[in-house]
Amino acid sequence: MTGVLAVTVPDLATFVVAGAVVLASAIGVVVARNPVHSALFLVATLFGVAVLFVEQQAEFLAAVQVIVYAGAIVVLFLFVIMLLGVDRPEGLARDPLRGQRPLGAVLVLVSLAEILALARLHWATGHGTAGSTGGASGNVAALGRSVFTAYLLPFEITSALLIIAVVGAVVLARRPHRVSQQQYGARDERMVATERSGTGRSGTEPSGTGRSGT
Amino acid sequence: MTPALLVSGDPVALGRATIVVVAIVVVKALLAFGMLMTAVALMIWFERKLISDMQNRVGPNRAGPFGLLQTMADGIKLMFKEDLLPEGADRATFRLAPFLSTVPAFLSFAIVPVGGVVHLFGYTTELQVADPPIGILFLLAMSGVAVYGLMLAGWSSGSKYPLLGSVRASAQMVSYEAAMGLSVAAVVLVTGSLSTRAIVQAQAAHIWDWNLVRLAVIPFVIFLAAATAELNRPPFDLVEGDSELVGGFNTEYSSMRFGLFYLAEFMSTITMSAVIVTLFLGGPDGPVIHLPLLNWLMPIGWFFLKTLAFLFFYVWLRAALPRLRYDQLMDLGWKVLIPAALGWLIVIAGFRVGRVTGLVTFAVAIVVGAGMARAFAVGQVRNRDPATSSSTSGDFR
Numbered sequence: 033m034t035g036v037l038a039v040t041v042p043d044l045a046t047f048v049v050a051g052a053v054v055l056a057s058a059i060g061v062v063v064a065r066n067p068v069h070s071a072l073f074l075v076a077t078l079f080g081v082a083v084l085f086v087e088q089q090a091e092f093l094a095a096v097q098v099i100v101y102a103g104a105i106v107v108l109f110l111f112v113i114m115l116l117g118v119d120r121p122e123g124l125a126r127d128p129l130r131g132q133r134p135l136g137a138v139l140v141l142v143s144l145a146e147i148l149a150l151a152r153l154h155w156a157t158g159h160g161t162a163g164s165t166g167g168a169s170g171n172v173a174a175l176g177r178s179v180f181t182a183y184l185l186p187f188e189i190t191s192a193l194l195i196i197a198v199v200g201a202v203v204l205a206r207r208p209h210r211v212s213q214q215q216y217g218a219r220d221e222r223m224v225a226t227e228r229s230g231t232g233r234s235g236t237e238p239s240g241t242g243r244s245g246t
Numbered sequence: 247m248t249p250a251l252l253v254s255g256d257p258v259a260l261g262r263a264t265i266v267v268v269a270i271v272v273v274k275a276l277l278a279f280g281m282l283m284t285a286v287a288l289m290i291w292f293e294r295k296l297i298s299d300m301q302n303r304v305g306p307n308r309a310g311p312f313g314l315l316q317t318m319a320d321g322i323k324l325m326f327k328e329d330l331l332p333e334g335a336d337r338a339t340f341r342l343a344p345f346l347s348t349v350p351a352f353l354s355f356a357i358v359p360v361g362g363v364v365h366l367f368g369y370t371t372e373l374q375v376a377d378p379p380i381g382i383l384f385l386l387a388m389s390g391v392a393v394y395g396l397m398l399a400g401w402s403s404g405s406k407y408p409l410l411g412s413v414r415a416s417a418q419m420v421s422y423e424a425a426m427g428l429s430v431a432a433v434v435l436v437t438g439s440l441s442t443r444a445i446v447q448a449q450a451a452h453i454w455d456w457n458l459v460r461l462a463v464i465p466f467v468i469f470l471a472a473a474t475a476e477l478n479r480p481p482f483d484l485v486e487g488d489s490e491l492v493g494g495f496n497t498e499y500s501s502m503r504f505g506l507f508y509l510a511e512f513m514s515t516i517t518m519s520a521v522i523v524t525l526f527l528g529g530p531d532g533p534v535i536h537l538p539l540l541n542w543l544m545p546i547g548w549f550f551l552k553t554l555a556f557l558f559f560y561v562w563l564r565a566a567l568p569r570l571r572y573d574q575l576m577d578l579g580w581k582v583l584i585p586a587a588l589g590w591l592i593v594i595a596g597f598r599v600g601r602v603t604g605l606v607t608f609a610v611a612i613v614v615g616a617g618m619a620r621a622f623a624v625g626q627v628r629n630r631d632p633a634t635s636s637s638t639s640g641d642f643r
Contacts, residue, residue: 068339068401075394095383099427103390104420107397111416114401114409172379172440 054080078102092172286512287317293561300565329501334404344506347395350388351514357442358520361530361546381440393419400495411494415485421579426472428587429465446529458526466526468587473518481567519556
């Protein structure tokens with residue numbers, strides 16, 4: 033199906049503006065010298081994509097895009113950048129990988145060709161899957177129904193995968209108790225000793241005793 | 247294909263887009279903006295006056311009757327102050343941050359239903375700026391964006407205390423957003439729709455249908471606590487923490503840029519109170535006398551009264567409670583509010599299935615909750631005091 037879709041002026045205007053924002057800020061992500069500025073451009077890109085989603089009547093996807101990506105993930109990016117203090121311009125004179133620029137150019141050409149092919153043909157996406165569910169309540173209900181019926185298994189597997197990732201992160205970030213115990217062993221002995229003699233009690237928990245006293 | 251903008255949920259926009267329709271949308275947006283700005287001015291006066299009453303002092307009483315014009319005087323003064331830009335500041339970001347904080351605060355009000363439905367010049371319109379199908383998710387999205395204002399303000403100042411304030415802000419707001427989203431999910435579960443209009447309509451029949459009662463208070467309390475933390479209002483105002491961080495993220499700001507942060511804070515307090523009323527107290531629901539004008543004015547009156555009650559509550563909190571310590575804040579968010587919200591959501595889902603399932607889930611939730619509380623208590627003791635933990639449990643060494 034290669035027929036021209038009926039496009040209204042507001043639709044076109046929204047698409048052009050949002051597309052321009054996406055493109056400009058995507059370039060900004062790469063070009064910006066400061067990592068914080070890159071992250072901000074990334075937020076702008078995500079917003080532009082969210083607007084394009086709304087334009088395609090995928091309001092739920094747009095909302096989730098802003099909540100999850102802009103509201104949580106990029107915030108964590110920024111958090112790490114600020115905490116680690118890497119918010120300085122980086123030297124770009126030398127490439128970290130040899131031959132990454134020609135390889136990058138080849139990859140760009142391949143993906144561009146793929147996108148163009150997908151836009152022209154329908155062998156991957158099928159005919160008119162998007163935008164046909166419209167209606168007053170949008171596609172939120174339809175999306176919910178399909179996630180919890182037809183695609184229940186992939187949905188649950190994804191959630192299990194995320195839980196595993198969270199548990200893994202907690203295990204990696206956990207303080208090794210035994211090592212710290214050995215490290216502070218000597219100090220512990222002293223604390224126990226002062227506790228036995230009955231002088232160090234108020235010293236170890238000043239806030240607790242103070243608050244209960246008043 | 248109609249233009250699928252965010253106003254598409256409104257019946258006005260679903261029809262043909264005539265000039266009158268566009269005019270109605272524009273007038274509604276302008277009215278909401280004007281109302282919010284006036285409300286912010288009055289709210290600042292209200293807070294200062296009320297808190298001085300609670301602290302046994304007079305408060306602003308010079309500008310205008312009862313000091314009502316004090317906010318205007320302050321605003322004019324701020325505008326004529328010098329706009330300072332710190333030496334180490336990241337200029338573009340420094341200028342952008344106040345707007346990133348103000349705009350979401352205003353935008354979230356767009357989804358709040360202020361009153362019922364009115365008929366004007368043959369057109370029917372809802373008394374709210376927009377009723378998008380994603381409804382309440384829009385609030386979560388906007389509060390996610392509001393983090394950036396605070397975060398970037400602190401970072402771009404190029405100064406220690408603001409940076410600490412903004413790191414606190416981002417951690418706090420991201421943590422409490424989860425609890426907030428989960429308590430909203432409970433509301434959405436019983437309503438069956440994300441639209442704020444549908445949420446309000448589902449509560450309209452009787453006072454027992456208010457989500458406050460129907461969800462057994464717990465999601466309401468969780469939402470209230472999480473929203474207070476989201477707003478960075480006392481007792482969760484660690485972001486500003488005057489005694490520790492000078493003034494927090496806005497230390498380096500002056501003039502109207504500082505004023506914008508102030509504006510954003512009060513505006514989001516008002517917006518959040520309105521959202522709480524919408525989600526849990528039936529919005530504009532209340533007894534109505536069926537006369538031509540009172541018919542649609544009384545719901546608006548009810549809405550304002552309920553919102554005012556929450557604004558009073560926020561001021562009261564500020565006067566009554568001391569600021570939390572940072573670890574207490576994180577403990578409350580992650581160990582109490584999120585598990586409680588999640589557990590209660592599952593219990594409500596159980597009761598939606600049937601009474602027996604509900605009671606079984608309730609029992610399981612209590613057992614799991616008790617086990618979790620015990621685990622947290624044990625972990626807390628071990629973390630705080632290695633000496634006592636090794637002497638009591640004896641599994642180390």
